[in-house]
Structure formats: structure tokens, C-alpha cells
Amino acid sequence: MRPLPGGARSSHRNRPLLATTAAAFALVMAATACGGESGSDDGVVELRFSWWGSDDRHANLQEAIGLFEEQNPDVRVVGDYTDWATYWDRLATGTAANDAPDVIMQDESYLREYGQRGTLADLGEFGDHLDLSGIDPNVAENGVMEGQTFGVATGVNVSAILADPQAFEEAGVEMPDDTSWTWDDYIEMSIRISEATDGEVVGTQGMTNENAFHVYARQNGENLYDEEGNLAFSAETLTSWFEISERILADGGQPSASEGVEIAAGGPDQSVLATNTGATAYFWTNQLGAVTEAAGRDIELLRFPGETELERTGMYFKPAMYYSVSAGSDHPEEAARFVDFMLNSTEAAEVILSDLGLPANLEVREAITDDLSPADERGAAFLADVEDEVVDGNPPPPIGSGEIVSINERVYQELVFGNLTAEQAAEQFIEDLEAAIDNGS
Amino acid sequence: MTTLLHGKSRTADDSGTGAKPPRAPRKAAASRGGNRRYENLAALGFLGPWFLGLVLITAGPLMASLYFSFTDYNLIGDHQWVGLENYERMLSDSRLHSALRVTFVYVFVSVPLQLAMALALAMVLDRGLRGLALYRSVYYLPSLLGGSVAVAILWRQVFGADGLINQVLAFFGIQGEGWVSHPDYALGTLIVLNVWTFGAPMVIFLAGLRQIPAMYYEAAAVDGANPVRRFWHITVPMLTPIIFFNLVLQIINAFQTFTQAFIVSGGTGGPSDSTLFFTLYLYQRGFGAFDMGYASAMAWLLLMIIGGFTAVNFLASKYWVFYGD
Numbered sequence: 001m002r003p004l005p006g007g008a009r010s011s012h013r014n015r016p017l018l019a020t021t022a023a024a025f026a027l028v029m030a031a032t033a034c035g036g037e038s039g040s041d042d043g044v045v046e047l048r049f050s051w052w053g054s055d056d057r058h059a060n061l062q063e064a065i066g067l068f069e070e071q072n073p074d075v076r077v078v079g080d081y082t083d084w085a086t087y088w089d090r091l092a093t094g095t096a097a098n099d100a101p102d103v104i105m106q107d108e109s110y111l112r113e114y115g116q117r118g119t120l121a122d123l124g125e126f127g128d129h130l131d132l133s134g135i136d137p138n139v140a141e142n143g144v145m146e147g148q149t150f151g152v153a154t155g156v157n158v159s160a161i162l163a164d165p166q167a168f169e170e171a172g173v174e175m176p177d178d179t180s181w182t183w184d185d186y187i188e189m190s191i192r193i194s195e196a197t198d199g200e201v202v203g204t205q206g207m208t209n210e211n212a213f214h215v216y217a218r219q220n221g222e223n224l225y226d227e228e229g230n231l232a233f234s235a236e237t238l239t240s241w242f243e244i245s246e247r248i249l250a251d252g253g254q255p256s257a258s259e260g261v262e263i264a265a266g267g268p269d270q271s272v273l274a275t276n277t278g279a280t281a282y283f284w285t286n287q288l289g290a291v292t293e294a295a296g297r298d299i300e301l302l303r304f305p306g307e308t309e310l311e312r313t314g315m316y317f318k319p320a321m322y323y324s325v326s327a328g329s330d331h332p333e334e335a336a337r338f339v340d341f342m343l344n345s346t347e348a349a350e351v352i353l354s355d356l357g358l359p360a361n362l363e364v365r366e367a368i369t370d371d372l373s374p375a376d377e378r379g380a381a382f383l384a385d386v387e388d389e390v391v392d393g394n395p396p397p398p399i400g401s402g403e404i405v406s407i408n409e410r411v412y413q414e415l416v417f418g419n420l421t422a423e424q425a426a427e428q429f430i431e432d433l434e435a436a437i438d439n440g441s
Numbered sequence: 442m443t444t445l446l447h448g449k450s451r452t453a454d455d456s457g458t459g460a461k462p463p464r465a466p467r468k469a470a471a472s473r474g475g476n477r478r479y480e481n482l483a484a485l486g487f488l489g490p491w492f493l494g495l496v497l498i499t500a501g502p503l504m505a506s507l508y509f510s511f512t513d514y515n516l517i518g519d520h521q522w523v524g525l526e527n528y529e530r531m532l533s534d535s536r537l538h539s540a541l542r543v544t545f546v547y548v549f550v551s552v553p554l555q556l557a558m559a560l561a562l563a564m565v566l567d568r569g570l571r572g573l574a575l576y577r578s579v580y581y582l583p584s585l586l587g588g589s590v591a592v593a594i595l596w597r598q599v600f601g602a603d604g605l606i607n608q609v610l611a612f613f614g615i616q617g618e619g620w621v622s623h624p625d626y627a628l629g630t631l632i633v634l635n636v637w638t639f640g641a642p643m644v645i646f647l648a649g650l651r652q653i654p655a656m657y658y659e660a661a662a663v664d665g666a667n668p669v670r671r672f673w674h675i676t677v678p679m680l681t682p683i684i685f686f687n688l689v690l691q692i693i694n695a696f697q698t699f700t701q702a703f704i705v706s707g708g709t710g711g712p713s714d715s716t717l718f719f720t721l722y723l724y725q726r727g728f729g730a731f732d733m734g735y736a737s738a739m740a741w742l743l744l745m746i747i748g749g750f751t752a753v754n755f756l757a758s759k760y761w762v763f764y765g766d
Contacts, residue, residue, distance in 0.1 A: 085707075092731065093728075113515075113731065119517055258622040259619060261622035261623075262601055262602055262619060406709060409711065410711065410714060413711055417623075419713060
């Protein structure tokens with residue numbers, strides 16, 4: 001490391017510069033590491049609004065934000081969006097770091113978790129800034145826990161069977177009468193379609209989802225959870241539910257176990273309806289548009305099987321998502337005004353349409369009916385059709401129950417791969433879900 | 442700050458007196474002392490950001506996670522001290538046991554296969570092929586890409602029920618399985634993915650092979666040793682430090698595998714937990730179930746496991762690693 005004679009002097013002279021550079025570099029690094037909070041000086045309040053979803057939703061919500069900003073020049077709203085899975089990691093870590101977004105899109109599975117831990121504001125406290133009086137009574141109470149409104153429904157959904165009439169026709173099987181079909185009809189129909197098409201078109205994608213079991217439990221006079229947050233279904237009901245899948249699978253009425261895993265991972269775009277390889281699948285009504293588009297065919301909405309067969313009807317209205325306001329928001333009033341705009345203004349609804357469920361505000365829903373796509377119009381009509389049949393809503397799910405999604409997926413896979421019988425699967429499901437709720441409380 | 446000022450003034454001093462020849466010897470000594478101080482200062486300055494990073498980004502959270510591992514912490518609320526409860530829960534957590542099984546199978550199958558593959562190709566390339574640089578880059582490429590999200594997505598497509606592999610198999614009349622969606626094959630597919638990223642150890646092996654003096658081989662050839670004997674009695678012993686280095690590194694890497702399993706299974710560790718790696722389950726507990734206390738305890742368990750394996754590796758190395766002189 002001995003410097004060359006000629007260079008000794010100049011390198012010597014450079015040393016202070018070197019040290020200063022290093023120190024400056026360190027300072028810059030430190031400053032950027034700790035900084036980040038940037039206030040605006042022009043009197044405009046900045047809000048952060050986070051949501052999850054597809055590219056379409058990002059574009060729609062950005063457009064709605066633009067409309068809000070036009071009417072409220074004193075507020076700027078920054079969108080903070082991602083897909084479903086990463087959304088919850090980000091929200092959890094952000095909340096833990098006291099850096100939650102001001103306005104948060106919430107889901108039923110996590111609303112209580114966040115609400116009861118004091119991270120969400122009571123939306124009932126904003127008075128004139130946030131008007132909740134126009135909300136559909138079917139879902140108005142869903143975000144209320146122990147007298148506090150932690151979330152308000154963005155829109156309303158109902159669970160339904162989506163059916164492809166063209167697939168039925170090609171298989172030579174008649175479309176079921178959805179006002180009277182039983183679970184046995186459903187099983188038989190699924191198997192017949194698969195047989196008639198040599199498995200080219202399967203009868204059903206399968207009842208892979210815990211929401212579908214929710215309907216079945218209600219039909220049996222039970223539920224997923226009771227008001228105290230305990231499990232409210234019996235092992236017998238769950239066993240008979242898993243047996244339905246076993247019977248359909250045994251006769252090829254639904255995709256094979258490993259095909260099913262891939263289809264489930266692909267979402268609506270990969271569903272058997274979207275790829276024209278199946279006749280029916282289970283979805284929420286706000287997914288009808290996406291499925292119809294992917295299928296390139298007209299898809300019809302059917303009631304669940306068994307609505308008139310068992311003790312009572314099981315279908316229910318579910319808020320598609322919730323708007324919540326962070327308890328730690330620096331600008332709660334502006335945040336409330338923004339939620340009010342999203343909920344109660346026709347302008348916002350005209351942009352969002354049914355993407356967050358059919359608008360929860362009944363007047364707004366009425367006002368935009370003509371703007372809906374044919375698929376969404378059918379969704380709206382279906383919602384109105386079953387309105388009188390829906391008996392009641394559901395108690396808010398307990399803390400920790402968000403895990404039901406992964407528990408169901410796991411147990412269902414064990415079932416279809418033949419590692420567990422229906423009875424063992426039911427036992428495992430209940431054991432895991434109880435443990436998850438125990439851990440949560 | 443005072444050191445900095447002090448240092449500065451010394452520099453001014455030195456350069457001010459630098460013109461007088463008679464004092465040259467003493468000045469040189471003083472200047473060397475000054476230089477060292479500046480060099481240290483500069484070194485500290487450049488190390489500063491890294492050091493801050495270590496404290497804030499690594500050591501801080503590390504200690505915090507040790508603390509949280511003894512608490513019931515849900516990430517968004519308060520935490521409570523629960524002592525060893527999280528560690529006790531691990532004993533009866535069947536998913537944790539299955540995650541450990543999956544991870545161990547993965548480590549013990551994929552690491553030896555990967556190293557064998559790396560060594561074999563390194564030896565082929567070491568023979569001085571034409572266009573060696575190109576081959577080296579081509580084989581190294583998967584190492585750079587293998588852990589990435591894009592490649593994991595690609596693999597999910599290639600190994601899917603209707604994927605490339607099965608289309609090729611179908612051409613030969615073979616009905617393939619869903620390689621990533623069937624519990625019997627999903628882990629195997631991920632092991633193949635890991636073996637495929639043999640490039641990094643291969644490059645290191647290649648460098649190691651170059652260090653073996655050719656005269657050993659020449660002498661052995663003169664004595665009539667065949668290529669197999671030359672491999673076992675010259676190449677392998679001379680290469681043991683490199684093998685050891687690769688082994689330690691790849692075991693540590695394999696235990697921490699996350700991205701591939703996360704992407705291929707969509708974050709579930711499915712089908713039916715067959716790709717539920719330890720880190721993936723840790724992530725699910727921490728961020729899916731808000732069980733951050735338990736997840737922290739799991740992280741420390743993993744640290745102990747990796748630490749244990751590395752320690753055993755180093756102890757055992759005394760008996761088989763040959764450092765020459």
C-alpha cells in the first residue's frame with residue numbers, strides 16, 4: 001500500500017475531503033433512514049387511502065379519488081393499493097408502527113381484530129361529516145361491534161351459483177329450477193354433465209370454499225359463529241357437507257384433486273366457467289362481471305341448492321368490504337368526509353359501479369342501475385329477487401377466525417386427495433378453527 | 442465531532458510545514474500517524490451507514506424478536522410477557538412438526554444433489570472448453586434467477602397440470618401429474634428447482650479446481666493412477682475446503698428457503714401442507730394469524746437449528762477438510 005512518490009502529496013491532500021465525504025454520506029444515510037414524514041405547506045390536507053384488488057379497481061378508485069379532490073380542493077388523497085395477500089401484511093406492520101393509512105378498506109375477517117384492539121375510529125361519531133342513514137338495512141349493522149361502528153359496508157354481495165347455459169345445452173342437461181333444487185339434484189346434475197361430455201366439461205368447480213359451507217350451515221339452522229364468537233355448527237353438519245364433495249369427486253363431477261388446487265389458486269379468471277370447461281361454480285355476485293367477461297358467454301345466477309329443502313334458507317347478504325377510518329389518523333374529519341363521498345355520492349358510484357359490491361346506499365344504487373353492465377344488472381336483479389328469502393344476517397366473526405380460509409383450504413385438500421375421510425376432515429376443521437379462535441382472543 | 446476537528450487541524454499543520462526539508466524524518470513519522478487517523482476516520486465514516494444499518498435494521502429487530510418470543514404479541518395491540526409459553530406450544534404444534542419435516546427433507550435432499558451437480562459441471566467446464574465464459578454465464582444464470590418471484594411463477598406454469606412438462610410427456614403418451622398441485626410431488630418439484638440453481642457453488646468449485654497444481658495430476662498419471670483415482674485422491678482432498686464452504690453456505694440458504702414455496706403454493710404451503718417450509722409457516726403465524734410472539738419464537742428456533750448445524754459442520758470439518766499448507 002505504499003503510495004508512489006509522485007502521488008503521495010496529492011493523496012495526502014485528499015484525505016480531509018475523503019473524511020468529510022464519508023461523514024456527509026453517513027449523515028445523508030441517517031437522515032433518509034429517519035425522515036419520511038413530509039407535511040404539505042399549502043394548507044392542503046393529505047390523506048392516505050388503502051385498498052386491495054385488481055388493476056380495474058385501482059383505476060376506478062383513482063378516478064373516484066380525482067372526483068373527490070375536484071370537489072374538495074383542501075384535501076388530497078393518496079392511493080395505497082396492492083393485492084389481497086400482501087395487503088394484510090402491510091396493514092398489520094403499518095398499524096404496528098403507528099403508520100396506518102387514514103382510510104382503510106377492511107374485510108369481515110379482520111374488522112373485529114382491528115376494531116377491538118382500538119386501531120379503528122367509531123364512524124358513528126362524525127356527525128354531519130359522515131352520513132350513515134342511507135345504508136341498506138340488510139348490512140347497516142354488520143360493522144357495528146359493542147355499539148361502535150368500526151366499518152361501513154362499501155357495497156352488498158350475495159352468494160350464488162353461477163351457471164353457463166351453453167355448457168348445459170352442449171351436455172344435453174336441463175338447467176335446474178333454482179327455486180326448488182336439492183343438494184342431491186346438484187350432485188346428480190354435476191355428475192351427469194361430466195359424463196355426457198366425457199369430462200371435457202365438468203358439472204361443477206366444487207364447493208371448495210368456506211362461504212359455501214356457511215350457506216349450508218344456515219340451511220341446517222346453524223351458523224359459523226354465534227353472538228359470543230363460539231363455533232355454531234355441528235360436526236355432523238360439516239361431515240355431511242364434506243360428503244357432498246366426496247360423492248361428486250368420486251364420480252368425476254368436479255375437477256380432480258390436483259386440478260382443483262390449481263383452479264382455486266387462479267381466482268375468477270382461471271375458474272372452470274372462465275375457461276369454458278365447467279357448467280357451474282360458486283361466486284359472489286360482484287364477481288359475475290369478471291367471470292362473464294373471461295368466459296365470453298352469458299352466465300346466469302342461480303340460488304344455492306337446498307334453499308327449500310332443509311330447515312330454512314341459507315343465503316345471506318354480505319358487505320363486500322368495509323370502509324374504516326384509522327383511530328390514529330391526523331385528519332379524521334377529512335377522512336370521514338372522504339368516506340361520506342365514496343358512500344353517498346352518485347358521482348363516485350358511477351365510476352365504481354359494482355366493483356365493491358352493489359352500492360350500499362339504496363338511493364345511490366337506484367340512481368346507477370341504468371349505468372350497470374348487463375351482467376351487473378342481472379346481479380342487481382338477483383339481489384332484489386332473493387331479498388325476501390334471506391332470513392337474517394350473521395353475527396360478526398370472532399377474532400382469529402380470519403384463519404378459517406386457510407384452515408378450510410388445507411382440510412379440503414386433505415379430503416380431496418383422500419388423506420382424510422369426511423368425518424376426519426370435519427374433526428380436523430373444528431379442532432384447528434377452535435385453536436385459531438383461542439389464540440386470537 | 443472533536444476528533445474530526447482535531448484531525449483537520451493536524452492536516453493543516455502538516456501541509457503547512459511540509460516544505461521544510463531538514464525536518465523531514467520527524468514530519469514523516471507525524472504525518473504517518475496523522476494519515477492513520479484520517480484513514481481510520483474515513484473508514485469509520487464509510488462504515489457508519491453500514492453500522493447504523495446493523496444496529497437499526499438487524500441487531501435492533503433481532504433483540505426485539507428475542508424479547509417478543511417470550512410474549513403474547515398480536516402485532517397491532519399490546520403485548521404480554523408469557524415466559525416460555527410460546528416455546529412450550531411448539532411441542533404440541535403438529536403443523537410446526539410437519540413444517541420441520543418438510544424443511545429437513547428439502548435441506549438433506551437438495552443440498553447434496555445441488556453440490557454434486559455443481560461439482561460435476563465445474564469439472565466439465567474446467568477442461569477448457571471453447572466458449573467457457575459463455576457456458577459459465579449460462580449455468581450461473583439460474584443462481585441469479587432461481588430465488589426470484591418471476592422464476593417461481595414460471596415454474597408453477599411449467600410444472601402445472603397443463604404445463605410444459607406434461608405437454609412433452611403427453612407427446613410420448615404419458616399422462617403427467619400436477620407436479621406442483623399434488624402433495625406427493627410438490628416438494629420434489631421445489632427440490633429440483635433448488636438443484637437447478639447450482640451456478641453459485643459451481644463458480645466457486647471452478648475457482649477451486651483452478652487452484653489445484655497441475656503437477657499433482659501429472660505425477661499421479663506417471664504413477665499410473667486412472668482418472669477415478671485421480672479424482673478421489675487429488676481433486677476431492679484438494680477441494681475439501683471449497684466443498685466445506687459451499688456446504689455450510691448452501692445448508693444455511695436451504696433452511697431459509699421462502700420465496701419459491703410462497704409463490705408456488707400461493708402462500709399456503711399447500712397442497713395439504715406438503716410445501717409448508719419452516720419460514721413459510723413462520724410467516725403465516727406472524728402475519729396471517731397475528732401471532733407474532735409465536736412467530737418470533739419460531740425464528741429463534743430456526744436460528745438455533747441453523748447455528749447447531751453450522752457448529753456441527755465446523756467441528757466435523759476437522760476430520761475431513763484438508764487445508765494443505
